[in-house]
Amino acid sequence: MAFTGWKSAAGAGFAVLFCGLAGSALADEALKLTELSPKGADACFGRVYDAAHLKAHPKQKVARIFFYYGHDPVSHPNEEPAANSDTSYNGFLTTTVRGAKAPQWAGGWCNHESEDGKSGAIRCGMDCDRTLASLKVDDKGRLILSGLSPDIYLDPDSEEQLGKAEYARQALGPEDDNFRLDPMPAATCQAEFARIDPIDPALGPPLRERLKPDQPFCYGRDYDAAHLASHPNQLTQSIRVFRGPVELASFAAGGDAANWPDGADVAVTVTTRQKGAKVTQTYSCQGEANQWRCAASSKMSDFSCDIAQKEIFLKRGADGTIMLANPNSSLAIVDLCSKAADGKTKSDDKVYRLEAMPQSACAP
Known part of the structure; x- marks a missing residue:
């Protein structure tokens, strides 16, 4: 009957940042980036690096990376009323570093950086006015993901809090950027995000x-x-x-x-x-x-x-x-x-x- 692991407050799947929201997209404005989703459906891009690539890039920690543009692939059906659920994120990133058993993830809002929001580079923003990543699609339909910060899964002042050695251990590596991701079925990304917190089927519905x-x-x-x-x-x-x-x-x-x-x-x-x-x-x-x-x-x-x-x-x-x-x-x-x-x-x-x-x- 030991007490273990009950939450006193709802938590996010990534670092909880106590800041105001910055530029969140409304649910009915999602899925309008035709470069990522020409037909308005959820879009998946990913890459799994083989042993030869990782050996040739010893400073790259990321072994698996997936980007999902669409509806939330992370949250489980839970106890919160539907009216309280957050549907503002439309971009979701998950990475698994070498030797890790489960992925980490972060979410944000992806829009064109132009004033009219219809052209120019695509930036995915996060809470606290941070950047999740910059995106573009090449002529072969592959997603080029750049501007990925090493502390993407950490609080903004984490280096000061953790110290340089622990920060370096938890942060991404110096070669963890400028990823070229292949288009994949949406189900592939959904399965990857499901690895973060697998649902126990014995629990049944909420x-x-x-x-x-x-x-x-x-x-x-x-x-x-x-x-x-x-x-x-x-x-x-x-x-x-x-x-x-x-x-x-x-x-x-x-x-x-x-x-x-x-x-x-x-x-x-x-x-x-x-x-x-x-x-x-x-x-x-x-x-x-x-x-x-x-x-x-x-x-x-x-x-x-x-x-x-x-x-x-x-x-x-x-x-x-x-x-x-x-x-x-x-x-x-x-x-x-x-x-x-x-x-x-x-x-x-x-x-x-x-x-x-x-x-x-x-x-x-």
Whole structure:
């Protein structure tokens, strides 16, 4: 039940840069660079360097490189409502350096540099007014990619932060520029980007698709004596996570199904081996990357203090299960209003794998 790898905030697939957006293209303006995509379809260019080439260019780190012009090939179906998804990027670069098991990637906005946006060189910009690359297509339809910065996957001040030696290790090499990429089927690039973060098919669709706004659900687990004996620090004897008539009525009255699961109330009932009594706490959820982030709510709660900073996280588990994470003592195992509830959870009550149960198992 160890706590591992739950996010407290949604993250990007490349360096997270806290800057304003620079020149992002609207979704309906994408795919207008006819040099890259004459018919308006997604376009793929790539190259995989053989051992002979890499031996002849010892300062080139990149062994595989692909550029995709089109719709996002990186993001998985996740828990964020469609209205919150970022569709502004239209250029995506992925490279795999020698010896690496997985690629790195960056995205940007590609447009002509001319004032009318219809002619001249093609520049792909990034956040913080950085340049992803400059592009042109030669007379054989190959993509010439130049102006690739060594710190493309790093923060702008990374050399100062990391030091010269570590910066040199993480940055691209001095010969990693002026790539000539061959046109390839879009599926080839999609498969390459899929290597970055492979989807586990056992997880199935996101919770926002499995759990409907107008339908109840009940998940839980009861721990037997043998389990509790082998986990002496675990207080939880049984746990239920559910949406019943009260939660459904609350969402129907004020929720927005188009932005589901934002605003969804979820109730959690816990029975501890010490107290033996059921304690129920309601949480208000929102979609965040691949999880629901749920803040404790005073509605339908056994506690009356301000507990909005107490959070739990819900994720889809394998084979139809749900994972609940409680990294910050935010389950009602102890009184959430007491000082004892402050700080990190020190017991085994951190991560739970919950199975689907009949709704009657979650009845008050």
